[in-house]
Amino acid sequence: MWSTLLNRLQRFSILSLDRRPRLTSMIAQEVAKGAAVVLFYADIVKMTAIENRYGDTAAKRVLHIFERTLPEVCRDVFEIKGKVLAIQRLWGDDFAVYVSFSSGFQEEECRLMSISFQERMEMQVNRQVRFVHREDLRVHIGYARFPGVDVVKEMYTSVKHAVHMAKYGVTSEKYTHVTQFHRLLQDENIDMHYMPIVSLRDAEPLGWEALARGPQNTPFYSPAALFSYAEETDMVFRLEHICRKRALEQLRYLKPNQKLFINIDPRAIDDPYLLRGDVLGLLERYRLNPRNIVLEITERHAITNYAVFRKIIEAYRKKGYLVAVDDAGAGYSSLESITEIYPDYIKLDMSLIRNIDVDSIKQALLETFVQFAEKVKCKIIAEGIETERELETLMELGVPYGQGYYLGRPARGMAQVSGRAMNVIRTAQETRTAREPIPLGVTPDMTDILSKTVCVDKHAKVRRVHHIFEQNQRIESVVVLEDGKPIGLVMRFQLYKILGGPYGIPLYYERPVSHIMNTNPLTAKKDDKIDDVAKRAMARDAYHLYDVVIITGEEEEYVGIITVQSLLDKLASIKLELATSANPLTGLPGNLQIERVLDHRLRRNEAQTVIYCDLDRFKWFNDRYGFEVGDQIIVRTAALLKEGVKRFGTHHDFIGHIGGDDFIVITTPECAEPIVAFLIEQFGSYFADIYEKRRVSDDSILSMSMAGVSLLPGRFGSVEEIAQQAAWVKRLAKERPGTVFVSDQDRECAEANDSGRDWTRAEQRGKMGAV
Incomplete structure (x- = not known):
């Protein structure tokens, strides 16, 4: 008997940890031959209770007894279809059995052999253990297959997988699900859906949040089930x-x-794939940079050590990644996370957004968040927008970005903004634009403040x-060029x-230099307006706020640069000039700006309509009732x-x-007709109270x-020719009673034009002022 047992033990050696290199080599050889190597884990249930009780x-x-019985059972069960390589005692009553099967071996057979x-x-x-009177001993069993990619690493992960499976019971449904889950991880069988994050000002996508989905028609399809396992x-x-990945x-x-917004659990933040992997090469291939990636730090789990966490976050920031705090308002320590991480984005949890249109407390809280974000130079994203009224309320509160089913559902590709949401946002944009002040004049283009800097080719070394x-x-x-066109920018401080x-x-x-340059610098055309470019420049994130703006020509070729300081200085001088030349009574632009605007519209060579307006009997009112009236x-x-103009113009x-x-x-010609119709219809009502107080007769209004x-x-x-034409058409309009409009395109007006005019150019200049 003892000789038989010794033979078995020699054949199925129970290995200690110091012989692991030999076992690793055996497994690698089997995998190289095309075999499937499976680790079976076994232990005695409640071994500690046995020790305490008996x-x-x-x-x-x-x-x-367990150790002595194990080789015989392994031979009887596993060697029917495979070959036992070794039996390893891991610790205490935990054992690992390594078995090699042929390449056509099915995983279902592992489950049946485990049973x-x-x-x-x-x-x-139980046949040999006589002292246990109340209940039989039970054995846990689990298994995991070696992928064979990195056997040394898989020695640990396979044991870990098998242990997790063993605790559920080999015949349970949970055991089957865990088996499927480990196979899912092994095959990396994960689908990603992308949910749009939308600007609530213009309906343009800021980006997309990547959301994980397991295989369809499996227990792991939903993210909740997937991450629960x-x-x-x-x-x-x-x-x-x-x-x-x-x-x-x-x-x-x-x-x-x-x-692209990617979720990161605080417990799994130190991912070498992002910090030391080939992601930077991937970004460079698509002419992007790490600032195109936002790492969402979820608040569903507490951050236990902020000192260590901050160091890892700083490592990401040095690479160029942006950071967002996800689920703010629903986690363990929202405010602490924000103050410790200094995020670029704060994503408000849907619990704060739900029914915000009827909840004044939530509205007040959100207003505070918006004001706070503006002060610390980060941006708010509202999650879980599901109704039109929620969207409208968020826009009214000044929230810049949002996401939710109303804006767009997750999809396999880059999901687009829903049409209904786009209509709501654009309607609000039009209303907001209509409320903005009427433009006071023409601002200079980029060439007025253009400067030059040194340019290098994209292959130039960082050393240069x-x-x-x-x-x-x-x-x-320093501007980086490729074939004369700007493709990147390097600022000194960066x-x-x-x-x-x-x-x-x-x-x-x-x-x-292409490895470190900003691949997405702000560019503008040389004929763009300074005020438009200034708005775009100041809307950049804080890290690039004071980067220069690259100016290009019609063919996208490099022309020069402008600094943010020169932009702001020029805007200040423009505003001062406008204030100086504006009419003190109405605040509208005066003759200097009128002449500039007309000249600018002429040079743009676009169809426009000029409406010259002159009050009739104003002098009589002014003389009779005084300057105040x-x-x-x-x-x-x-x-x-x-x-x-606000109602019917642009x-x-x-x-x-x-x-x-x-x-x-x-x-524009399209807007002229409705504007004129409105002026004719509403003119009398604007002065009705003046007539009533002074009992003005109908023939004197x-x-x-x-x-x-x-x-x-x-x-x-020239502007002078426009003035001549306007003065002549106005004379024809004054010949008609009441509030009227006469266009130089009318047939009657054209016939009068053909018959000639008898006034001088000086007269028109006098009537048009300095236009």
């Missing part, structure tokens, strides 16, 4: 790692100004760029920050014109005050003569 001697006897092993082992042990099996890091496969579809900055302390930026970090010089100094009439006329329309009772409106001049491309060569 004593240490009895427990050792049970363990001895057979459990039954036989329990029967053999990851929690139970302690595989959160592994699952999140797979999700991130899958999410980043969609980088190719991102535009340079869009972002560093030398450029060192040799000329006045240069703050380069020094990179090189000054750990291993910065040895890591980057001899590499092409006269000023009141002038102010109300200006208000009437503003109301007409934000590009212009209103000017020539002087006295003369005004000018410049609009005010009216307005309006002359329309069409600025068709090529029709006029």
